[in-house]
Amino acid sequence: MLTMLLQGFGTVIGNPLIILAMLGGVFVGIIFGSLPGLTTVACLSMFLPVTYVMSHEMGLSLLTAIYIGGMSGGLVSAILLNIPGTPSSIATCFDGTPMAKKGQAGRALGIGVFASIIGNFIGVLAMIFISAPLAAFTIKFGPWENFGVTVFALTLISSLCGKNILTGLLSAIAGMMFSTVGLDRIDSSVRFTFGMSELTSGFGLLTVLVGMYAVSEVLRIASADPEKATVNEEFKMKGIGLTLSEVIEQIPNLIRSSIIGLCIGILPGIGGSTANIIAYSVAKSSSKYPEKFGTGIPDGIIASESANNASIGGAMIPLLTLGIPGDGSTALLLGGFMLHGMTPGPLLFQTNGPTVYAIFASMIISTILMGLVMYFCMRWFVKILKVPSFILIPCIIVLCAIGAYTLNYRSFDIWALLFFGIFGLILSNVNVPIAPFILGFILGGDFEVNLRTGLQYASSDRFMLLHRPIAMVFIILAIFFFIYSFKKQRRQ
Amino acid sequence: MKFNREAKVAIIFIAFAIFYLALSSQIDSKNLYASGGVSSKSLPLIYGIVMIIFSIALFITSMLKQKDLHSNDQDKKPVSTVYIFGHQIKRKPLYLALSIILFAFYAFTYTRLGFVLSGFIYLGCMIMLLTPTDKKSKKMLMFGWCFSFVFVLGLYLVFTKFLSMMLPRGILF
Numbered sequence: 306m307l308t309m310l311l312q313g314f315g316t317v318i319g320n321p322l323i324i325l326a327m328l329g330g331v332f333v334g335i336i337f338g339s340l341p342g343l344t345t346v347a348c349l350s351m352f353l354p355v356t357y358v359m360s361h362e363m364g365l366s367l368l369t370a371i372y373i374g375g376m377s378g379g380l381v382s383a384i385l386l387n388i389p390g391t392p393s394s395i396a397t398c399f400d401g402t403p404m405a406k407k408g409q410a411g412r413a414l415g416i417g418v419f420a421s422i423i424g425n426f427i428g429v430l431a432m433i434f435i436s437a438p439l440a441a442f443t444i445k446f447g448p449w450e451n452f453g454v455t456v457f458a459l460t461l462i463s464s465l466c467g468k469n470i471l472t473g474l475l476s477a478i479a480g481m482m483f484s485t486v487g488l489d490r491i492d493s494s495v496r497f498t499f500g501m502s503e504l505t506s507g508f509g510l511l512t513v514l515v516g517m518y519a520v521s522e523v524l525r526i527a528s529a530d531p532e533k534a535t536v537n538e539e540f541k542m543k544g545i546g547l548t549l550s551e552v553i554e555q556i557p558n559l560i561r562s563s564i565i566g567l568c569i570g571i572l573p574g575i576g577g578s579t580a581n582i583i584a585y586s587v588a589k590s591s592s593k594y595p596e597k598f599g600t601g602i603p604d605g606i607i608a609s610e611s612a613n614n615a616s617i618g619g620a621m622i623p624l625l626t627l628g629i630p631g632d633g634s635t636a637l638l639l640g641g642f643m644l645h646g647m648t649p650g651p652l653l654f655q656t657n658g659p660t661v662y663a664i665f666a667s668m669i670i671s672t673i674l675m676g677l678v679m680y681f682c683m684r685w686f687v688k689i690l691k692v693p694s695f696i697l698i699p700c701i702i703v704l705c706a707i708g709a710y711t712l713n714y715r716s717f718d719i720w721a722l723l724f725f726g727i728f729g730l731i732l733s734n735v736n737v738p739i740a741p742f743i744l745g746f747i748l749g750g751d752f753e754v755n756l757r758t759g760l761q762y763a764s765s766d767r768f769m770l771l772h773r774p775i776a777m778v779f780i781i782l783a784i785f786f787f788i789y790s791f792k793k794q795r796r797q
Numbered sequence: 798m799k800f801n802r803e804a805k806v807a808i809i810f811i812a813f814a815i816f817y818l819a820l821s822s823q824i825d826s827k828n829l830y831a832s833g834g835v836s837s838k839s840l841p842l843i844y845g846i847v848m849i850i851f852s853i854a855l856f857i858t859s860m861l862k863q864k865d866l867h868s869n870d871q872d873k874k875p876v877s878t879v880y881i882f883g884h885q886i887k888r889k890p891l892y893l894a895l896s897i898i899l900f901a902f903y904a905f906t907y908t909r910l911g912f913v914l915s916g917f918i919y920l921g922c923m924i925m926l927l928t929p930t931d932k933k934s935k936k937m938l939m940f941g942w943c944f945s946f947v948f949v950l951g952l953y954l955v956f957t958k959f960l961s962m963m964l965p966r967g968i969l970f
Contacts, residue, residue: 351960469803471855475810478848482817485841494837496824497817520900527927528893695927696941699920700948702900706916707952710907711962719904727897735806753840760835 310433313662316362317670323363324674327370327667331674334374335381335682341388341519341701343708344511345375346633353641361645361660366667368641372634373425373671376617377679380417380610381686385410386701388519392510392578393613395743396585398518400598400605407601410687415546416603417610418679420559424611425672427563428570428618433665436622439571444627446572448762449770452755453779454572455748458579460783460790461586462741470791473741476732480745481752483508490754503717508725510578512718513746515705516725517732517739523698524730545680547603558588558604559611566612570619580619582744584612590790618668625649625661803859810852818845895926911967913953920945 317323330352337348348371356364379394384401397417404413431439446454462477486497487507498504547555562584569580588608589598598605621638623629628650630636642649647657654661689697709718729739763769770776800808818841826836899922906915924941956962 347962351962469855471851471858472803472806475806475848475851475855478844478851479810479813482841482844482848485844489837492826492837494825496837496841497820524893524896527896527923528890695924695929696944698927699923702903702923703916703920703949703952706903706907707912707956707962707964710964714963716904716907716965719907720901723897723900723904726900735802735809737806756840757835 306434309658309662310665312659313664313666314670316659316663317366317666320363323366323667324670326359326363326367327671328674328678330367330370331374331671331678334371334376335378335675335678337371338375338378339381339390339686341382341386341390341515341705341708343704344391344633345372346637347708347711348375349634349637349641353637353644356641357644361647361657362663362667364645365638365641365660365664366671368638369664369668370671370674372638373614373617373668373675374678375634376614377418377421377425377610377675379613380421380606381414384413384417384606385686385689386519386697387522388701389514392514392743392747393581393616394609395514395518395578395740396581396609397606399585399609399740400601400603403599403601404603404606405601409601411683412546413601413606414683414686415680416606418676418683419545419547419552420562420607420610421614421679422672422676423559424563424566424614425617425675426669427560427611428567428615428621429665429668429672430618431567431615432618432621432625432668436626439622445775447773448755448758449773449776450779451572451751452759453773453776453783454569455752455755457779457783457786458583458744458748459752460787461583462744469736472737476737476739477741477745480742480747481749483513483742484746484749485753490750491757501717503715506713507750508721508746509709509712509718510747511712512709512721513725514743515708516722517729517743519701519705520722520726521729521733521739523702524726525733526694526698551603555603555607558607561591562588562608562612563615566615567619569612570616571622578747579744580616581609581613582740584608590786590793595793621668625653626651628653801859801862803862804856807852807856807859810855811849814845814848814852817848818842821845892926896923899923899926908965909967911969912964913949913969914967916949916952917945920949 317327333352334345334348337343338345349368352367352371356367359367375391376393379389379391380397380401382388382390383394383397384405387398387402389395389398401413401417404410459477462473484507486504488494488505489496495505545552565584565587566580569583585598585605585608588604589595592598592604594602620630620632620635624635624639626649628639628648630639639649642653647653647660705722706719709722710716712718732739732742759770766772770780821838821841824838824841826838899919903915903919906918909915910918921942924945925938928937928941953964956964
């Protein structure tokens, strides 16, 4: 394996054009990831046809570089603007923005990039060395196991609820309610569409996310005093934003969050958008100082960014070993493989071993390139804060509208942005947290589909769930976690 | 009877849940027995009921916290105002309403006028609206409109020419 990996490094480093393509891919990915509304999926779909004229190694290295850059880029707008660039960086806002508001935007970005690099490395290394047993384990996951994971993820909402657990739970249920809009995924029953054909596919996650965070933020700033809204930021940062002792202190958080990201990334359909919130919740619950979360501490940024980046390696495992794409980005990567005449699956390592190991090597190099590009460009990213808010804010809305429109090429999604913007503003004005709503919206669909599919399988066996040990472990964990966090909150 | 903020939130959630439940009961559900009795309307009904239960719990707990009423009264801050046609109007609701109206106008004209024209109008108007009063000058407003045009046109060219994404052409192109 190591010989193959070294050969892969030789292939990538030996061809400067591949390095150049990866550098370009990482850069474009970061730009797409950092602009609210534009997604890695859109970027990958744009560059997929371009790879047709490239060699296998170059084309697939470019695509994976875009994937890595896009996942990391989301932290920029999350920290600087309080608007997550991608669904994977929602939790980065929680501590990233308060840290930036304290005048430490450079430090927050540095910590985020550092955590992204470590998360990526852990994910990619797991992909290289333990992908086979992990894939064999996750193939045992059926609807009941996925239901167990979803229930466990939903119980983590309790740690995102803030001071009042009830308002947080209500927000999460509202999110789950909105996830039921459109055609039912099991039997195609029409639900809550009010006769509008645009609503049959439901609300897009991107529309909900950008509306709730970006548009509501814009409306909030528009209604505040503009003199106070402008932030002046001097770029001050030493090293990576953390001292050596802080790095050592954060090692357990880094490893735990990366493992969470890796494991969730493997599960199809859940991915980075959930991994960052779950890792944040777990970091908060297991912290000695949970009350400091949300005030601008490194722990929150590290948990979110290491988890979402580790989910890249996780998502690649079922793609390479089983040919199963977990999300939109990996589906496009699957398209990239097929475009180059390769079929991901158990035989991929035998039929195209050298190319696969070249991709592994390119992912490691892309991670390093991502770190270099981010650290190099950080000084310029921070300058965004110097743009007066009365110019910056409307420009963000225009960008968000592009992202929403290009989802389905219809103006309905721009109206949806406005709707969720107003809704998000109302929720934040009445102190109802938005994060549980988003998590409820993301998980609501999977919760229902897995429960109903599981019940269909168990038509004659009413206690089938009890015979599924993996699912039971997750459900017991969920019960334990809920009781634990409820007791903890009562004590506080 | 005076309600504090949390109690009002609870009432709004109850109203929303009742509305949602009413709509849920109208879902034309199929597949009732094949999925173990859980049909396409089952979970929406459960969500609605759970929301009502949590909302009632929130209402009760908030009513027990009588302190909030006093603290909310103390929290009231002076609201900044603007003069329009000689009338003093609270700044916050006015600017918020104008921002929403402009966004709605933008969404309405997005495909009708095209990306460039609708974006230019929206961006220019928003910059005019949000520019602080002490910075408002003819030069600044001129800059705002010029910037809006260059920014929107630049975005249009980047997205359509370089990134091959389709944006509404409208009446300009």
